[in-house]
Amino acid sequence: MTAWGAGQHLDRGVVLDFGTARARVSSLGIASFGSALARVYGEFEPIDDDGICEVSVLLRPVTGNWLKKPEIELVSDGARLFDAFAPRLHLPLFEWGVNFLLAQRLLHLLLLHAGSVALDDRAIVMPALPGSGKSTLTAALACRGFRLLSDEFGLVNLNSGMLHPLVRPICLKNESIDVIRRLWPSAVLGPEFAGTRKGTVAHVAPNAQSVSCRYRPAKPVAIVFPRYRRGASLVVERVTRASAFNSLAVNSFNYTFLGPLGFRCVARLVEQCPVYRLSYDRLDEAVACLQEIVADRRPSGLLESPVELLHNA
Amino acid sequence: MSVGVLGQAGQLLFEVLESPARAAPWPDSRWDRAIRYARSSRLLGSLAERFHGDPAWDVLPPRVRALLQGEVYRNAFFERAARHEIACVARALTGIEVPVVLLKGAAYLLQGLPHARGRQIGDVDLMVPRDRLDEVESALLRSGWQFAKTSAYDQHYYRAWSHELPSMRVPGHALELDVHHTILPIKGRLRPDAAQLLAAARPLGAGPWRCLAPADQILHAAAHLFQDSDGWNKLRDLIDLDRLIRHHAASEADLAMRLVERSKLHELVRPLWYATQFLWSWFKTPYTKELSRLLRPGFSARPATALGCRLFTLTLPPPDLDGVTTIRQRMARKSMELRAVWLRMPPWLLSYHAAHKAWRHFVPAVAPMQ
Numbered sequence: 001m002t003a004w005g006a007g008q009h010l011d012r013g014v015v016l017d018f019g020t021a022r023a024r025v026s027s028l029g030i031a032s033f034g035s036a037l038a039r040v041y042g043e044f045e046p047i048d049d050d051g052i053c054e055v056s057v058l059l060r061p062v063t064g065n066w067l068k069k070p071e072i073e074l075v076s077d078g079a080r081l082f083d084a085f086a087p088r089l090h091l092p093l094f095e096w097g098v099n100f101l102l103a104q105r106l107l108h109l110l111l112l113h114a115g116s117v118a119l120d121d122r123a124i125v126m127p128a129l130p131g132s133g134k135s136t137l138t139a140a141l142a143c144r145g146f147r148l149l150s151d152e153f154g155l156v157n158l159n160s161g162m163l164h165p166l167v168r169p170i171c172l173k174n175e176s177i178d179v180i181r182r183l184w185p186s187a188v189l190g191p192e193f194a195g196t197r198k199g200t201v202a203h204v205a206p207n208a209q210s211v212s213c214r215y216r217p218a219k220p221v222a223i224v225f226p227r228y229r230r231g232a233s234l235v236v237e238r239v240t241r242a243s244a245f246n247s248l249a250v251n252s253f254n255y256t257f258l259g260p261l262g263f264r265c266v267a268r269l270v271e272q273c274p275v276y277r278l279s280y281d282r283l284d285e286a287v288a289c290l291q292e293i294v295a296d297r298r299p300s301g302l303l304e305s306p307v308e309l310l311h312n313a
Numbered sequence: 314m315s316v317g318v319l320g321q322a323g324q325l326l327f328e329v330l331e332s333p334a335r336a337a338p339w340p341d342s343r344w345d346r347a348i349r350y351a352r353s354s355r356l357l358g359s360l361a362e363r364f365h366g367d368p369a370w371d372v373l374p375p376r377v378r379a380l381l382q383g384e385v386y387r388n389a390f391f392e393r394a395a396r397h398e399i400a401c402v403a404r405a406l407t408g409i410e411v412p413v414v415l416l417k418g419a420a421y422l423l424q425g426l427p428h429a430r431g432r433q434i435g436d437v438d439l440m441v442p443r444d445r446l447d448e449v450e451s452a453l454l455r456s457g458w459q460f461a462k463t464s465a466y467d468q469h470y471y472r473a474w475s476h477e478l479p480s481m482r483v484p485g486h487a488l489e490l491d492v493h494h495t496i497l498p499i500k501g502r503l504r505p506d507a508a509q510l511l512a513a514a515r516p517l518g519a520g521p522w523r524c525l526a527p528a529d530q531i532l533h534a535a536a537h538l539f540q541d542s543d544g545w546n547k548l549r550d551l552i553d554l555d556r557l558i559r560h561h562a563a564s565e566a567d568l569a570m571r572l573v574e575r576s577k578l579h580e581l582v583r584p585l586w587y588a589t590q591f592l593w594s595w596f597k598t599p600y601t602k603e604l605s606r607l608l609r610p611g612f613s614a615r616p617a618t619a620l621g622c623r624l625f626t627l628t629l630p631p632p633d634l635d636g637v638t639t640i641r642q643r644m645a646r647k648s649m650e651l652r653a654v655w656l657r658m659p660p661w662l663l664s665y666h667a668a669h670k671a672w673r674h675f676v677p678a679v680a681p682m683q
Contacts, residue, residue: 022376026635050342052376056349058635075636077353107383256487257390 004038004046013056015047019165019214020155021054021106022047023098028060030072032191033090040091040169040190040203043211055101059090076101092196095171095203099152102166103253109164110265111253112154116163116218117146119294123163123218125154125269126226127251133228136176139204140283141290143184148210149218153253158261161268162217167210169203177202183283220269222293223248225277225309226286235279236289236299243309244275277307315622316594322350323548323630327596329360330552333369344377346634353631354548355433361385362431384431391433394487395422398437401483402490403520405456409448413521414440414514416493416533420524421553423517428556432549436480436489442511443494450478450492457483458490466669474500474662496533497541498657505536505579527561528571531588532581539584543653544628545646551629554588555598562600569600573607582608583618590622591629624649 010033013026027033058075062084065071071084074097081100085093103111115126115138124141128134138151148167149155155164169190172180177200180187188205223244248266249255255262276293280286292299319327329336329347339347351357361384364370370378399419406413415423418434441449458481460468471479477493495507514523525533534557538550562568576585589605592598627645632638638646654663 050345052341052345052348052374052380054376054380056345056634077349078632078634078636079353080636105380105383107386108379109383257387259386259390259393261386 004042010034010037012048015049015051015053016041016044017047017214018167020109021102021166022052023102024053024056025094025098026058027090028058030059030061030087030090032088033059033094036091036191037094039188040205042188042205043208044206054105055098057094057097057101059094061087086195089193089196091190091203092171092193092201095169098168102153106153106155106166107254107257108158110154110156110158110255110258110262112156112248113152113251113253114154115151116149116154116220117141118149118163118218119146119291121216121218122221122294122296123149124290124294125163125220125223125273127154127223127248128152129225129227129247129251131228132226133176134226135170135172136179136228137226137283137286137290139170139172139176139180139187140183140287142170142204142207142210143180143187144287144291146294147213148206154220156220156265156269157217158258158265160217161220161265161272163220164217165210165214167206167214169205171201171203173201174199179283180204220273221296223269223273223275224290224293225275227277227279228281229279230281232279232281234282234285234289234301235303236301237277237279237303238306239275239277240306240308241270241275244270247309276302277309315619316590317623317626319595320630322346322633323595326350326354326356326548326631330356330363333364333367337364337369337372341374341376344374348377348380349634350631353634354546356549356552357381358384358388358391358433359428359431359549359552362388388431388433391487392422392430395419395434395437398486398488398490399423399522401456401486402437402439402453403522405452405458406449406521409445409452411441411445411449411521412511412514412523413449414511414523414525415517416440416496416525417537420517420530423522424524426556426560428553428560432553434488436491438491438493440493440496440507440510443507446478446492446494453481453490453492459484461489466673470666474498474658474666497536500658500662501541502656503536503540503580503584505532505581509578526575527557527565527568528575529579531557531561531572532576532579532585535584535588536579536581539587539625540581540656541653543646543649544625545649546631547629548631551588551591551595555592555596558592558598558600569604569607572604576608586618587621587625591625624652 010027013024015022015024056076059072062071062073070087072087072090073084074081074093081097112125113128115134116123117138126134126137135151142148149163150166151170153166155166157164177192190203192200192202194200225239245266278286278289289299325347351360361381364381365385416438418432419437421429461480461482467479476495476498477491480489480491482489496505497503510525510529513526513529515526517524534554538547572585576582586605586608589601593601624645627642628649
């Protein structure tokens, strides 16, 4: 445990080091924001320096709004992001704001919209198509010995093809919060925030192992497209490389900007890694399957004939 | 001289762009601020290009180098997108013999001006003769361009009272197209001579492309910043002017005399005068001191221009990174916004337009969509 003291002065600003990027956060007079941060970033040492941060944000009350209810806003480099939020939704605003900014600014790497975890230095990439349940699955893997690289981004080095960590709290929504609480009683969860655009959210604090390994890249050994299907039994299928390429490229934040470099990077990923689709209901079954995949074992029940991923699959 | 000091933020940007060798070994705290101010002023792309070819690149702190490398990739994307857009327009206009003058960033790119890359332009600006506007518009619509704003009022506003068509875009293209027939709003206080701009335009490679004559290009940049904008956080436009003058002075004889002549012809003496004041005071741009003396010498005595200088001093540099503004800055910004509107259209038109906007704000369903 590191030193988030009671005296953490958020008005002066504190720097959080996620590994590949650092964020400076300061806030003015927002009750309980400091304690929420301390909870979900408990394993991070709060840094107090003026060094380089890829993202710098300030949370503060909106001024000049006498007729409306009090609201807070997120400001970065002089410009306000998003609409104003209710003051009690400080941590979700911070987390979404920082994700949004990181997605725009980390352009020297390919940014996949995916959860990524690693066992030692062997990584699995789980692209975040709608209905994938990737955050819940990422959290489940994190409590079964995998280290968290990121629950939102797969950061791929354009030269080496390695995945870079961006260790940040995992955002769980609605029923997933209780599921993970039951599955992982020792996990540190931040406060629950009801009434957000995504329903009720809560954040899982990255554990000591993930945080201490935030500078260690990992080699992608498999791409797994998760698909949550309530009540279904586990089905694991191969995916055609072409449709995998398409889904990965479409689910990237900066594929378009990177042009030929992005193309080559995604092509290398699908050429070097086996690609699976995993349809699941029970988390423990999904985790067991992924444990086999990361160990380079053939997953039990693998259906041999490759399936085409449709755009909305 | 009523131009105030540049201030810390502006000075930091000036220094980091001026000398990569001196800036590369800066401490991390200085770099962090430089990057954030550059991002705020839309100069991060230019910063990346400045360092990319330079030996100082290897001396940069690793996080800075990674950020700038990302911007280099983004610059390349925007350049590809701009060239693609320009090529598509050329194809759409084949068969129509019309001179098309590229303006601003698109022109700088095709002219190969050193400061073109890194500007990450969001749109391609062109100018055609007013009597050919309908023809050009039809050709573009036939080839897939669509208007962004489609209400009947907006279309009428642009065509009757503005100097440009509403923005157009081919769905899926990264950049928008802005088709002008002159360089300042037609009901505005200053009326440059569009026919003269077109007549003096120089051919630019193959196809219909032209670019403004050097003096006209500088005048356009000065008008764009000092006449047709609210001047807020526009250090990048001032730097454009600096680069333009340096580049053209090297290859054009008598640039100063040409600028004085053309500024009188196009009624752009005042914007040019403002440009010379700020360029000399802040960047020591060559020729600007002499140029300001050649323009009406009694200028600096006028209270209006003195106030203008003070307002631009407050608004041009990037604002505080935490959004903390002084009352003076807020008042300056408000005044400049009003000034920009005032300069665009006469009072009767202003009232009409403001009333219509207020009406639409409160009754949004009324305005029919085409």
